[in-house]
Amino acid sequence: MLWKASFAALIWLLAASAADAYSRDDFPPDFLFGGATSAFQVEGAEEEDGRTPSIFDTYARTAFGMSGGYGNKSCDQYHKYKEDVELMAKMGLNAYRFSISWSRLIPGGKGPVNPKGLEYYNNLIDELISHDIQPHVTLHHSDLPQALEDEYGGWLNRRVVRDFKAYADVCFREFGDRVKYWTTMNEPNIFVIGGYDGGILPPQRCSPSPVNNCSKGNSSTEPYIAAHNILLSHAAAASLYRKKYQEKQHGFIGINILTFGLLPLTNTTEDLDATERAKDLLMGWILNPIMFGDYPDTMKTNVGTRLPSFTKTELDLVKGSIDFLGINYYYTSYIKNSPPGHQVEGSSTFTDAAVEIVGGMFNATTPRDLQKVVDLLEQSYGNLPLYIHENGQVTPRNSSLDDRPRVKYLHGHIKAVLDGLRNGSNVKGYFVWSLLDVYELLGGYKISFGLYYVDLNDQNLRRQPKLSARWFSNFLHRRTIDPELPIELEKNASMPSLHDVI
Numbered sequence: 001m002l003w004k005a006s007f008a009a010l011i012w013l014l015a016a017s018a019a020d021a022y023s024r025d026d027f028p029p030d031f032l033f034g035g036a037t038s039a040f041q042v043e044g045a046e047e048e049d050g051r052t053p054s055i056f057d058t059y060a061r062t063a064f065g066m067s068g069g070y071g072n073k074s075c076d077q078y079h080k081y082k083e084d085v086e087l088m089a090k091m092g093l094n095a096y097r098f099s100i101s102w103s104r105l106i107p108g109g110k111g112p113v114n115p116k117g118l119e120y121y122n123n124l125i126d127e128l129i130s131h132d133i134q135p136h137v138t139l140h141h142s143d144l145p146q147a148l149e150d151e152y153g154g155w156l157n158r159r160v161v162r163d164f165k166a167y168a169d170v171c172f173r174e175f176g177d178r179v180k181y182w183t184t185m186n187e188p189n190i191f192v193i194g195g196y197d198g199g200i201l202p203p204q205r206c207s208p209s210p211v212n213n214c215s216k217g218n219s220s221t222e223p224y225i226a227a228h229n230i231l232l233s234h235a236a237a238a239s240l241y242r243k244k245y246q247e248k249q250h251g252f253i254g255i256n257i258l259t260f261g262l263l264p265l266t267n268t269t270e271d272l273d274a275t276e277r278a279k280d281l282l283m284g285w286i287l288n289p290i291m292f293g294d295y296p297d298t299m300k301t302n303v304g305t306r307l308p309s310f311t312k313t314e315l316d317l318v319k320g321s322i323d324f325l326g327i328n329y330y331y332t333s334y335i336k337n338s339p340p341g342h343q344v345e346g347s348s349t350f351t352d353a354a355v356e357i358v359g360g361m362f363n364a365t366t367p368r369d370l371q372k373v374v375d376l377l378e379q380s381y382g383n384l385p386l387y388i389h390e391n392g393q394v395t396p397r398n399s400s401l402d403d404r405p406r407v408k409y410l411h412g413h414i415k416a417v418l419d420g421l422r423n424g425s426n427v428k429g430y431f432v433w434s435l436l437d438v439y440e441l442l443g444g445y446k447i448s449f450g451l452y453y454v455d456l457n458d459q460n461l462r463r464q465p466k467l468s469a470r471w472f473s474n475f476l477h478r479r480t481i482d483p484e485l486p487i488e489l490e491k492n493a494s495m496p497s498l499h500d501v502i
């Protein structure tokens with residue numbers, strides 16, 4: 001039975017790779033292929049060795065019953081990092097994108113450094129380097145120390161800029177001899193919309209109403225304030241890096257955003273204009289200040305005095321503050337004009353922009369859409385070095401090791417990156433989200449994107465390669481398919497659509 005399944009999977013893989021074939025050698029030799037995770041989602045050991053809670057911990061415990069249970073192990077990478085690095089090395093990865101837990105390194109959010117936190121990240125980085133895997137480090141991935149949230153409201157208070165800069169200083173000083181790629185923030189654009197407008201992401205704030213679970217917040221002002229302080233924090237860290245470390249350490253600093261393919265629902269002028277406003281909101285909000293020195297005009301007009309403004313000194317820091325841009329890409333969304341005065345359900349920022357995303361954020365994707373996003377960014381912001389920091393496909397967590405839809409997704413999207421490179425794009429690397437089945441942001445342990453299945457019922461949290469891990473590894477090793485690798489089928493669960501699982 002098993003060999004039949006393996007044989008079928010093998011034939012399928014060969015067929016899949018015959019059509020639209022390409023190989024690792026078609027990419028520039030210095031193009032990076034990596035896997036990605038984030039601290040809270042992969043480390044576990046939340047209460048060990050002096051780590052204190054972050055806003056991600058608080059969210060995970062209460063996330064509206066959406067998360068499917070919260071345990072304190074996750075993938076336990078804190079204890080299993082050696083095993084995981086070995087797995088990455090065997091797979092042939094060139095780079096690993098992970099984040100540092102601020103509250104593990106500096107448990108109070110500010111003040112003394114935790115020697116155990118320092119030791120853990122030093123060990124992880126050394127292990128990566130000794131296996132010839134480049135560490136690409138993110139400083140904030142939805143996990144501000146809860147202590148700072150409690151003390152002064154976290155990203156809503158200007159005091160966070162000083163504390164983030166001090167945290168970044170510790171990271172650059174302690175790890176910068178080996179870490180050459182620093183990303184200050186992960187997806188600030190969606191972090192503020194989800195966290196301060198919709199209330200569905202940490203720190204779960206929004207204007208309380210009968211249709212949401214928020215007990216505090218103000219959706220019409222807080223997303224803009226939080227984004228402003230995030231931009232200032234990013235800029236303070238980038239400027240520090242450039243002044244104090246870059247010359248010695250020869251590294252690069254950037255920021256990351258979640259991107260979408262954005263398509264007008266219809267070809268009417270209203271929907272076409274709405275799509276431009278959606279681009280301003282979803283990308284320009286963060287990127288225009290950094291690349292052009294101010295928020296997009298449509299936002300200034302529509303948000304008015306609720307949109308904070310930059311002083312001249314702040315702008316000098318913000319403008320030009322990245323060496324590269326990291327993008328996360330999953331899906332394309334359809335945009336519809338929402339007439340002024342009409343309230344877009346559950347969102348003040350979309351109401352301000354007078355746009356609606358039809359059918360939620362996650363519609364569908366074709367690999368070509370990723371290429372279009374890259375083209376759009378390069379046309380709008382110049383030929384900045386780009387890293388695809390996240391791309392991958394969601395499935396229910398305990399579905400099947402035979403994840404051929406994911407193989408198809410990855411195969412197609414990597415091909416799209418190659419087509420883009422052949423047309424002159426400046427993409428420098430591609431990271432699969434996620435290396436392992438981590439604790440997922442919007443679904444806890446119910447859904448997963450991993451190349452490796454992590455069995456939560458197994459005491460050792462055994463990692464098992466899915467078909468996608470084998471496909472990716474074969475691609476990186478310039479092999480077609482290794483017939484020695486049997487495809488074990490777990491359960492024959494069917495794959496529901498994303499709307500069924502989120």
Ligand code: NOJ
Nearest residue numbers: 038186187390433440441
């Ligand atoms: C976005 C986030 O960066 C990551 O935390 C999340 O798990 C994935 N993409 C999938 O939604």
